[in-house]
Amino acid sequence: MAIHRLLYRSDMHLAGTAAGIRQQVAEIVRISEARNAADGLTGALLHTRGVFIQVLEGPLPAVEATFERICCDLRHRRVELIELVEAEERVFGEWLMGQISADQTIERLVSCLPTGEDQIPEAVSAQATIQLMRTLLVSAPTQAASSRQMLDTS
Numbered sequence: 274m275a276i277h278r279l280l281y282r283s284d285m286h287l288a289g290t291a292a293g294i295r296q297q298v299a300e301i302v303r304i305s306e307a308r309n310a311a312d313g314l315t316g317a318l319l320h321t322r323g324v325f326i327q328v329l330e331g332p333l334p335a336v337e338a339t340f341e342r343i344c345c346d347l348r349h350r351r352v353e354l355i356e357l358v359e360a361e362e363r364v365f366g367e368w369l370m371g372q373i374s375a376d377q378t379i380e381r382l383v384s385c386l387p388t389g390e391d392q393i394p395e396a397v398s399a400q401a402t403i404q405l406m407r408t409l410l411v412s413a414p415t416q417a418a419s420s421r422q423m424l425d426t427s
């Protein structure tokens with residue numbers, strides 16, 4: 274069965290110390306994992322420099338319903354849909370919601386990602402972002418371990 278994959282970015286709207294913010298993001302991921310398991314969704318959430326970038330993938334109705342809830346969530350602002358495409362298979366099939374936390378390496382990598390200003394097609398930029406997120410999850414297995422869970426690949 275075909276699945277859909279959605280990519281968006283938003284401005285984080287969380288108050289508190291760095292540790293407090295880490296805790297709040299961990300709570301978002303905990304709730305997301307439980308909901309996504311029930312909805313057949315997988316994906317990844319990257320947060321760095323006050324920005325969230327998230328991929329959601331699964332059946333279209335579940336992707337849309339979840340994105341609608343996410344858009345209403347006051348823990349972030351200026352939610353911008355980057356891409357919603359049909360896909361042959363999941364990129365994040367092993368993660369109910371793989372969490373990628375800010376660190377300097379990731380910040381450097383994210384700042385290297387092509388942006389709209391570079392005048393490259395949006396699809397290329399979206400693909401580069403998604404591949405980078407997957408690479409970061411695979412290369413940080415301990416951090417991602419709690420989120421790693423096999424779903425069937427439909």
Ligand SMILES: Cc1cc2nc3c(=O)[nH]c(=O)nc-3n(C[C@H](O)[C@H](O)[C@H](O)COP(=O)(O)O)c2cc1C
Pocket residue numbers: 301304305306308309316318325327329339342343344346348349370
């Ligand atoms: C950055 C961010 C990412 C989120 N990702 C998900 C997600 O992947 N799945 C999900 O069900 N909820 C996610 N949420 C939480 C939803 O916005 C919402 O709070 C949650 O689904 C519970 O909704 P409900 O209280 O209407 O049941 C996310 C929230 C934020 C701020």
